[in-house]
Amino acid sequence: MARPLRKIKLDGTLYSRRPAVEAEIQELAALGDCELELKALDCSRASPDFVSPEALMHFVRNVEPGILRDTLTECLLKRIYLLLPRADDGSLTNSNIRDDVVDHFIDLLLSDRVTYDNRLDYYEINFNSAVASDRKDARDRHWKHENRYDELEGEDDASLPIAAIGGHDPFDPTDLDQKSYRLQLDDAIDGLPEIQRRIIEMIRHDIPIDSKDPSVITISKALGKSEKTIRTYRDKAFATLRSRLERKGEQ
Known part of the structure; x- marks a missing residue:
């Protein structure tokens, strides 16, 4: 079983999977690792070998x-990406929504691997609905965030210290003096989405976001994105690093 x-639930009873999912899990549990892996790689619902995301979620949480x-886990993340806005439409908002939903899900997985996190239970009950809820929350957050930027348009935060912008400076010299912190920071940075990781690494090497001197190498020039876009990614990365470093510090 x-x-x-x-x-x-509110009535005091435990949440439970659909009977069809329970039966699917029992059937899949009888397979060898290679066969289960092959079935999981098939994302086509029309395929007779299709593994429901709810059953896949169960195995991700419970296999050694x-x-x-x-x-x-990689297969499950692909299922999530299929439910999110496309990455190639050029929309920064959609890109942020994708990053938010995936980051949130990864954080839940990491938490669950330390100690059982019942927030993941809903994904085993109705995976698509859980992701849709995360997507809506991310969309609402970015809608508010974009409106805030519109209100502040024209203001320049280039002269502000890092701590004043992102609420947390991951490169505080006092923290960096500790080897354990440096190792945790490297791990946290490695787990960021690619563009955020590249921005953080360049900030770490004192490359400016932008400069009035056309001969200066900047993050904006290197990545071909506006100052505002770079700062948005930077702030998001700082918030993620803070969350993950605080969690590691509590373990």
Whole structure:
């Protein structure tokens, strides 16, 4: 029998998976690792080998650490991306929504691997609905964020210190003196989305976001994006780093 869920409803009863998902989990549990991996790689609902995202979520949470869990996790993330706005439409908002939803999900997975996190139970009950809710929350946040930028348009934060902009300076010299912190910071940076990671690495090497001197190499020039876009990604990266470093510090 699959491990019971632990989230409790308002009436005091436990959440439970749909009977079809329970039966699917039992069937998949009888397969070898290679066969389960092959089935998980198939994202086509029309395929007879299609594994429901709810069942896949169960195995990601419960298989032992190793290659199989890593592969299943990658398959699950692909399922999430299929439910999110396209990445190639040139929209910064859609890109931010994708990053937010995926970052949130990864944070839940990491939390669940430390100690059972019942916030993931809903993904085993109705995966698509859980992702849709995360997507709506991210969209609402960025709608408010963009309106705030519109109100502040024309203001320049280039002269502000890092701590005043992002609320947290991951490169505080006092923290960097500690080897354990540096290792945790490197791990946290490696887990950022690619564009955020590149921006943080350039900031780490004292490359300015922009400069009035056309001969100066800047992050804006290197990535071909506006100052405002770079700062938006930077602030988002700082917030993520702060969250992940605080979580590591509590372990």
